[in-house]
Amino acid sequence: MKTAGGGKGAPLLEVRQLSQHFGGLKALDGVDLDLSQGEIVSVIGPNGAGKTTFFNVMTGVYPGTEGAILFNGEAVRGLPSHEVIRRGIARTFQNIRLFSNMTALENVMVGRHCRTRNGLLAPLLRLPAYYEEERRIEAAAKDLLGFVGLLSFGNHLAKNLPYGDQRRLEIARALATEPKLIILDEPTAGMNPAECERLVELIRRIRDRGVTVLLIEHQMRVVMGISDRVVVLDYGVKIAEGKPLEVTKNPRVIEAYLGKECD
Amino acid sequence: MFLQQLVNGLTLGSIYSLIALGYTLVYGILVMINFAHSEVLMVGSFVALAVFRFAPAILPQGPVGLIVALVLSMAGAGVLNVVIERFAYRPLRHAQKLAPLISSIGVSIVLQNAVFLWVSTQSESFPELIAATQFSIGGAGVSSLQLVCMASAIGLMMGLHFFIEHTKVGKAMRACSDDLETAGLMGIDSSRIIALTFLVGGALGGAAGVLYGLNYGSIKYNLGFLPGVKAFTAAVLGGIGNIRGAVLGGFILGIMEVMAAGYIPRGSDWKDVIAFSVLIFVLLLRPSGILGEKIAEKV
Amino acid sequence: MTPVSAAKWAGLAAILVVPALLGSGNYAYLVQAGGMIGLYMILALGLNFTMGYVGLFDLGYIAFFAAGAYGAAICGAYNVPLLIELPLTVAFAVLLRLGLGVSILRLRGDYLAIVTMGFGEITRLVINNLDSITNGPKGMEVPPLQLFSWTLSGNLGYYYLIAACVALGVIGSRRLEDSRVGRAWVAIREDETAARLSGISVNEHKLLAFTISAGFAAVAGMIFAHWIQFVTPESFVFWESILIVSMIVLGGMGSIYGVLLGALILGGVPQILQVFLAGSKWIDYRYFFFGVVLVVVVLFRPEGLWPHKRRQAELHEEAA
Numbered sequence: 025m026k027t028a029g030g031g032k033g034a035p036l037l038e039v040r041q042l043s044q045h046f047g048g049l050k051a052l053d054g055v056d057l058d059l060s061q062g063e064i065v066s067v068i069g070p071n072g073a074g075k076t077t078f079f080n081v082m083t084g085v086y087p088g089t090e091g092a093i094l095f096n097g098e099a100v101r102g103l104p105s106h107e108v109i110r111r112g113i114a115r116t117f118q119n120i121r122l123f124s125n126m127t128a129l130e131n132v133m134v135g136r137h138c139r140t141r142n143g144l145l146a147p148l149l150r151l152p153a154y155y156e157e158e159r160r161i162e163a164a165a166k167d168l169l170g171f172v173g174l175l176s177f178g179n180h181l182a183k184n185l186p187y188g189d190q191r192r193l194e195i196a197r198a199l200a201t202e203p204k205l206i207i208l209d210e211p212t213a214g215m216n217p218a219e220c221e222r223l224v225e226l227i228r229r230i231r232d233r234g235v236t237v238l239l240i241e242h243q244m245r246v247v248m249g250i251s252d253r254v255v256v257l258d259y260g261v262k263i264a265e266g267k268p269l270e271v272t273k274n275p276r277v278i279e280a281y282l283g284k285e286c287d
Numbered sequence: 288m289f290l291q292q293l294v295n296g297l298t299l300g301s302i303y304s305l306i307a308l309g310y311t312l313v314y315g316i317l318v319m320i321n322f323a324h325s326e327v328l329m330v331g332s333f334v335a336l337a338v339f340r341f342a343p344a345i346l347p348q349g350p351v352g353l354i355v356a357l358v359l360s361m362a363g364a365g366v367l368n369v370v371i372e373r374f375a376y377r378p379l380r381h382a383q384k385l386a387p388l389i390s391s392i393g394v395s396i397v398l399q400n401a402v403f404l405w406v407s408t409q410s411e412s413f414p415e416l417i418a419a420t421q422f423s424i425g426g427a428g429v430s431s432l433q434l435v436c437m438a439s440a441i442g443l444m445m446g447l448h449f450f451i452e453h454t455k456v457g458k459a460m461r462a463c464s465d466d467l468e469t470a471g472l473m474g475i476d477s478s479r480i481i482a483l484t485f486l487v488g489g490a491l492g493g494a495a496g497v498l499y500g501l502n503y504g505s506i507k508y509n510l511g512f513l514p515g516v517k518a519f520t521a522a523v524l525g526g527i528g529n530i531r532g533a534v535l536g537g538f539i540l541g542i543m544e545v546m547a548a549g550y551i552p553r554g555s556d557w558k559d560v561i562a563f564s565v566l567i568f569v570l571l572l573r574p575s576g577i578l579g580e581k582i583a584e585k586v
Numbered sequence: 587m588t589p590v591s592a593a594k595w596a597g598l599a600a601i602l603v604v605p606a607l608l609g610s611g612n613y614a615y616l617v618q619a620g621g622m623i624g625l626y627m628i629l630a631l632g633l634n635f636t637m638g639y640v641g642l643f644d645l646g647y648i649a650f651f652a653a654g655a656y657g658a659a660i661c662g663a664y665n666v667p668l669l670i671e672l673p674l675t676v677a678f679a680v681l682l683r684l685g686l687g688v689s690i691l692r693l694r695g696d697y698l699a700i701v702t703m704g705f706g707e708i709t710r711l712v713i714n715n716l717d718s719i720t721n722g723p724k725g726m727e728v729p730p731l732q733l734f735s736w737t738l739s740g741n742l743g744y745y746y747l748i749a750a751c752v753a754l755g756v757i758g759s760r761r762l763e764d765s766r767v768g769r770a771w772v773a774i775r776e777d778e779t780a781a782r783l784s785g786i787s788v789n790e791h792k793l794l795a796f797t798i799s800a801g802f803a804a805v806a807g808m809i810f811a812h813w814i815q816f817v818t819p820e821s822f823v824f825w826e827s828i829l830i831v832s833m834i835v836l837g838g839m840g841s842i843y844g845v846l847l848g849a850l851i852l853g854g855v856p857q858i859l860q861v862f863l864a865g866s867k868w869i870d871y872r873y874f875f876f877g878v879v880l881v882v883v884v885l886f887r888p889e890g891l892w893p894h895k896r897r898q899a900e901l902h903e904e905a906a
Binding site for chain 3: 574
């Protein structure tokens with residue numbers, strides 16, 4: 025599959041020796057990772073392994089202490105979050121973070137922010153540019169709501185949606201920024217098997233749109249089912265990487281997980 | 288001259304510190320600015336005045352009278368603070384963030400006007416609980432009032448330190464201040480601890496009210512505002528929620544204010560400008576105050 | 587015409603016509619009270635951008651009103667024409683706000699409250715102490731508003747000018763609320779981190795809201811100074827900042843009509859009481875009752891009297 029950005033072989037994302045230290049604590053310690061366009065890759069590891077920290081450094085929440093993140097060949101480590109998002113990385117959160125008192129539709133419309141341009145003048149004077157852009161924003165947002173199966177809930181306040189719907193709304197909002205890479209932080213947390221099933225299917229459809237997916241996931245069944253590759257972190261270090269089945273047989277992984285959750 | 292200013296600064300600072308503790312204790316536990324704290328302080332000073340008017344016998348001049356006045360004012364102010372919490376803040380514990388603040392502004396207006404309407408509209412002279420005599424220490428004139436002020440304030444702070452570090456309820460208070468929800472899950476009755484925090488904070492404010500009256504000689508219905516604002520500034524300066532920070536901030540602010548008034552031409556006009564400018568400057572360098580911990584947001 | 591829209595038009599007509607009828611009769615004070623309420627409305631609408639939409643506290647907002655008023659006074663002293671005074675004064679207030687704004691972008695809610703309060707007090711004290719420019723506590727005389735050879739004087743004229751500004755403020759607020767920038771502001775209020783990670787440049791949008799807020803306050807301050815024709819530092823005390831913040835919380839944060847209602851109640855009631863209670867002993871009770879009302883309303887309606895209903899129109903559309 026060929027993309028506008030990089031030619032065949034050039035990875036979408038190259039992470040090199042990425043570290044994040046907090047005082048003496050090495051939350052991330054020299055992590056390498058390559059992602060190619062269209063992949064679904066899972067990051068697993070015991071609690072406190074540095075998975076969320078990794079995502080936070082990737083999206084500019086933490087600056088990172090050392091190492092490089094090349095996205096589409098451009099260095100993005102240390103950029104402010106909104107600049108990272110603009111370059112095509114979007115994410116969701118472990119604890120859902122929606123704009124609670126905005127409607128579902130508005131939440132997704134906010135996601136269009138970095139792809140639209142209206143400032144103060146156009147809306148104040150109600151110029152044609154205002155109407156034209158608002159229409160496009162709304163159409164795109166509705167399209168995405170439909171994509172995640174929430175079209176009929178557009179007018180509901182985000183905080184009033186059921187838990188599973190909130191997770192999907194967060195994904196729609198992230199997709200609205202037109203990412204090339206979407207990062208999902210435990211998307212199935214707290215979901216029942218039926219909801220999980222729908223979410224796995226949604227992740228596949230996201231990939232089919234040409235978006236690369238990187239996710240943190242605890243449910244092994246989900247990881248096994250959708251991942252092209254699995255990366256295992258433990259104490260901030262990458263201890264294994266490979267096809268799902270290979271990884272589960274890796275002795276270091278078994279050791280890290282021994283006595284811990286393994287569905 | 289410098290020594291003299293330092294003594295004046297320490298006196299003012301000790302009062303600011305006591306008030307700042309009230310702000311910081313409440314903030315530490317509920318993350319709200321108790322705007323009415325300045326009125327609790329004012330009411331505390333009026334409690335001492337009322338006792339003096341109606342039962343002068345129990346407030347003889349000297350240490351005994353001072354201690355009785357302090358205890359009664361602290362009790363009055365502490366209870367008032369608890370009542371305020373119960374009726375004006377507790378119902379809003381799960382409301383939007385700014386609601387308790389607005390409620391506390393309302394309480395502040397009510398208390399100030401209640402004293403204005405039903406107690407006194409003008410300055411009232413405060414009882415001379417301690418005879419004012421001047422000492423000279425190394426060329427600096429120190430009054431007995433200043434010494435009493437500092438000694439009482441430091442005594443109270445030490446008492447607070449002991450209470451918080453070494454008693455069981457004190458530890459529960461610290462636990463709540465750390466994480467109210469978890470403390471609740473660990474079996475601590477958080478509503479009771481919150482009430483206790485308001486009691487302690489209010490009591491310290493009441494004591495500050497007495498020391499204020501003693502030091503300035505007169506009290507008025509609106510006396511709380513300026514020291515309240517300054518003390519809150521001090522609490523933020525030190526790192527709000529941090530007890531040692533409040534004391535440190537109070538002394539820094541008190542000394543700075545006195546020094547500014549003494550050494551800068553027309554300094555007394557500019558002292559408040561300087562105090563607030565320092566606050567802004569400090570927060571620019573250290574957004575969480577001098578001793579405050581950086582709270583990294585969890586994502 | 588539905589009853590609601592009929593009531594709306596009747597209300598609008600009353601706001602416009604009644605003052606003219608009252609003109610110089612016994613109730614002329616109502617026109618003045620109306621003008622003052624209108625100024626509070628402009629201020630509350632202005633602060634609503636920072637506080638209502640973006641959720642950033644400002645306990646020193648009155649400083650920018652002061653900047654507008656003293657801008658007018660100083661321009662008046664040098665006979666600066668209105669067409670230069672207006673941009674000059676607004677630019678001054680906005681720069682002041684941006685100077686403060688840039689430095690406090692990193693601060694969290696309560697720290698922000700205290701720093702802005704400090705800034706408000708600094709502004710008042712500086713005005714008070716800079717005798718050579720502001721004439722200090724004695725205050726400054728200000729000429730009435732003058733455009734070329736036409737002079738605006740009398741309460742009624744200012745009333746209409748203020749009413750027009752309120753109308754513009756409402757229209758501007760509504761239009762911005764329903765725009766890309768407006769949504770970004772509310773998103774920041776709801777969750778700053780999530781907003782940033784949805785691609786919004788949070789700092790830029792905060793500064794934008796600060797700018798607009800300061801602009802509203804500066805215009806209100808200019809009108810106030812030219813109308814009353816006198817300014818002193820005492821008009822810009824901390825209490826006034828609290829009052830405006832209270833208007834927004836009382837009415838409903840981020841709700842345009844709520845904010846107007848808050849300004850009407852908190853700005854109007856004390857003035858009306860002052861007139862009706864003049865001479866009676868109850869006059870002294872007005873602030874007491876003000877405090878009681880504030881507490882009671884917050885306790886029973888913590889979300890405000892007239893909270894914002896998002897996307898109400900759309901819900902109607904669907905129902906139809």
